[in-house]
Structures are given as structure tokens and as C-alpha cells.
Amino acid sequence: MTVTDGRVARAERTRHAVIEAHIALIEAGELKPTGAQIAARAGVSLRALWANFNDLETLFEETGTELLRRQDTAFAPVPVDLPLDERIDAFCRQRAELLELMAPFARASAIRAPQSKRIQRNRLRHIARVVNEVDELFAAELAALDASRRATLVRSVAVASTWASWVALRDVLDLPVAEAAELMKHTVTALLSEARQPTSC
Known part of the structure; x- marks a missing residue:
């Protein structure tokens, strides 16, 4: 696997983890989770979250x-x-x-x-x-x-x-x-x- 392929795979894992975390928080009753809450639940940094999603609107679309x-x-x-x-x-x-x-x-x-x-x-x-x-x-x-x-x-x-x-x-x-x-x-x-x-x- 090339360096580029590895980065793409990591980015995909991060995006998946963030979307799953967003869904899990809502299912748990947190109806308006913040970026910080989503990042913590996903096990990623807030910086990584925003590096993969331009803004909350993009996250809403993919969720x-x-x-x-x-x-x-x-x-x-x-x-x-x-x-x-x-x-x-x-x-x-x-x-x-x-x-x-x-x-x-x-x-x-x-x-x-x-x-x-x-x-x-x-x-x-x-x-x-x-x-x-x-x-x-x-x-x-x-x-x-x-x-x-x-x-x-x-x-x-x-x-x-x-x-x-x-x-x-x-x-x-x-x-x-x-x-x-x-x-x-x-x-x-x-x-x-x-x-x-x-x-x-």
C-alpha cells in the first residue's frame, strides 16, 4: 500500500468513526451533540474531525x-x-x-x-x-x-x-x-x- 493509499484509508476510517459516533450520541439522547462530543466519542481529535468534515453541514449530509x-x-x-x-x-x-x-x-x-x-x-x-x-x-x-x-x-x-x-x-x-x-x-x-x-x- 502506498503512502497515499494509507492516508485515504485512515481518512475513511476517521469519517466512518465520526458518523458512527454522531449517530450513537443521538441514539443515547444527546440530540444536539457538539463537535467536541462527537470527536471524543469517535476517539479522534477535534482537528481530525474538521479535517475530514468541512463543517457540521457536511457531517449532517453524510449522517x-x-x-x-x-x-x-x-x-x-x-x-x-x-x-x-x-x-x-x-x-x-x-x-x-x-x-x-x-x-x-x-x-x-x-x-x-x-x-x-x-x-x-x-x-x-x-x-x-x-x-x-x-x-x-x-x-x-x-x-x-x-x-x-x-x-x-x-x-x-x-x-x-x-x-x-x-x-x-x-x-x-x-x-x-x-x-x-x-x-x-x-x-x-x-x-x-x-x-x-x-x-x-
Whole structure:
């Protein structure tokens, strides 16, 4: 291995350690960890942290990418050929599991998001994924709708099954996971029932 290769490998190990430390601190309840806390948890110097990440925004971006990767690993597509009620049930159960998995990071993001363009972009990436999933999973029910009505319904189902709604159920109403998931299911079922209704003249 050349000197250059060795430096690249060390830099990659440092970056990985920093991202893992950032995630671990948030999971432990430190929702707004400082650079010094992250460096200490990673076992690197603060100088090494900033040598590998230009600023917190860069760290937020790469942490967000790692969290999306973890979410992808935990995600199992719901079969599109199941009956509608089974698709809704499986979709809502999985959304509840993924939202609970991501809950500490969503809470941490809420603190920093107003000042962070990267975090705002990461949140939009999460929502876009759910929008695509809804559009594909319920394509049979949505097929008869015109483009505008379909887009509105897909966004409505996505909003009902993303963090903004989940935090209201879990943190504001203080509902247990099972009850929150059941309310999500009720809302998604009600919304998708609109797809069976004829468009008013």
C-alpha cells in the first residue's frame, strides 16, 4: 500500500468513526451533540474531525446518507398484489417500525433543521421516498384518478405516514406504538377510500 493509499484509508476510517459516533450520541439522547462530543466519542481529535468534515453541514449530509442506508436495509417492499386492506396494514406496520427506528434522529433534526439546509434536504429525501412508495403500492387504486387528484391523494397518504404525523401521535398525544399505528392505518384507509369515489361533475 502506498503512502497515499494509507492516508485515504485512515481518512475513511476517521469519517466512518465520526458518523458512527454522531449517530450513537443521538441514539443515547444527546440530540444536539457538539463537535467536541462527537470527536471524543469517535476517539479522534477535534482537528481530525474538521479535517475530514468541512463543517457540521457536511457531517449532517453524510449522517443523513448513512441513516437512509440503514432505513433501506430495514425496508421490505409490501407486495403490490395483496388485497388492499392487507397492503394498508403491512404498509402502516412497516412505516411505524421505520419511524420508531428513525425517531431519535428525527427529533434531533427538528432542533437543527431551521438553520440547516442539509437537514432540510435530508428530510425532503425521506418524504420523497414515501411518496414514491405510496404511488407504487397503491397504483391499482390510484389508476382511475386524474393526475392532479392522484398527486393530492398520494401526498396526503404520505403525510399521514411520515414523521410530522407520527410525532403528533407519539409525542403530543403520547400514544403507544400499536395505537399510533392503528390510527395511521385508519387515516390511510379513509384517504384511499376516496380513490373509489367518482369525481364530482
